[in-house]
Amino acid sequence: MIPPTHNRLTRRGFCLCCTGATIFAATGGWLTPREAYAQAKGIVGVIRAAAERDPIKLHHLRGNVSVLEGSGGNVAVLPGSDGKVLIDAGISASRSRIVEAMSTLGPEPIRHLINTHWHFDHTDGNEWLKMEGANILAHENTIKHLRSAQRVEDWDFNFPPSPPAALPTESMSAEKSLRLNNSTLLLKHQRDAHTDGDITVAFAEADIFHTGDIYWNGIYPFIDYSTGGSIDGTIRAVDAILETISAETIVVPGHGQPVSNKTELKDYREMLASIRSNVAELKKQGRSLDEAIAARPTATFDAKWGQFVIDPAFFAKLVYEGV
Incomplete structure (x- = not known):
């Protein structure tokens, strides 16, 4: 049986890519990584x-851009005469409520979808959105992962290939600019961050920046080493975003409270770098994974960042893998 706390977490944007750990319902303690892997097997359902x-x-x-919260990752929507543009697809089971929410933004059909990366909670809606007439754009590595079976070791989970009807129809490599609905969308590949296929999307005129899962607002992130992610690449990507945005930029994270800013993103970067330094020092001392986790290298940040499904022990384990 999945602990009741899962239901609460799903309403905050709970996603398949962050099922490594959860809270013991009875004790208030943290699951070990091994126990968390066992939990992950039933999480798709x-x-x-x-x-x-x-x-x-x-x-x-602002600038006619909105965000839908509650179906996997945070989904940005830009309506207009070129048809609605979506950043990420959410989960297909939310289809009726997504359609209802978007209907309040205007009568335009859905014509464009950008996948920020391949994970289930960002691409599960691809098939129905494609059926609605959306052209789907993604990084070439995202398409590669969707086309073939994928095993994510840190979830102990195997994903089958996506059906052909759900595959993106257009690819990009490094950077791409789109002009849609009187807005300029600047797409950039952030190399080896959350995965090896992460795309960030800037709405230039509105000064809004969608980070995908490179940024998790107020919660420890998942890093998918199985498909090319890394702690160092995540930090580099955050640095690149911080150089791009201003104090006035609205930052949309992949998960967590969906409206953020540069100050909060800087706090996230400080957390990542500090924990990476702590874990690297423990590993340099020859500490095993269990010993490093027991040393609580995340302790300074746990009260703020460790209250979601990636718990302190599991995040320490993820960082340990990458340093």
């Missing part, structure tokens, strides 16, 4: 069930 019932919350930003 949990996510689909949550998406079938959980509400979609609409956040209006």
Whole structure:
């Protein structure tokens, strides 16, 4: 049985890519990585069930850009005469509520979808959105992962290939600029960060920046080493984003509270770098994984960042893998 706390977490944007750990319902303690892997095996069903019932919350930003919260990752929407543009697809079980929420933004059909990376909670809606007429764009590595079976070791989970009807129809490599709905969208590949296929999307005129899962607002992130992610690449990507944005930029994270800013992103970067330094020092001392986790290298940050499904022990384990 999945602990009741999972239901609460799904309503905050719970996703398949962050199932490494959860809170012991009875004790308030943290699951070990091994125990968390066992939990992960049934999480696809949990996510689909949550998406079938959980509400979609609409956040209006500026420049006609909005964000949908409640179906996997945070989904940005830009309506207009070229058809609605979506950043990420959410989970297909939320389809009816996504359509209902988007109907309040205007009558335009869905014509464009950008996948920020390949994970289930960002691409599960690809098939129905493609059926609606959306052209799907993704990084070439994202398409590669969707086309073939994928095993994510840190979830102990095997993903089958996506059906042909769900595959992106257009690829990019390094950078791409789109002009849609009187807006300039600047797409950039952030190498070896959350995965090896992460795309960030800047809405230039509105000064809004969607980070995908490179940034998790107020919560420890998952890093997918199985498909090319890394702690160092994540930090580099955050640095690159910070150099790009201003104090006025609205930052949309992949997970967590969907409206953020440069100050909060700087705090996230400080957390990542500090924990990386702590874990690297423990590893340099010859500490084993269990010994490093027991030393609590995340302790300074746990009260703020460790209260979600990637718990302190599991995040320390992820960083240990990458230093």
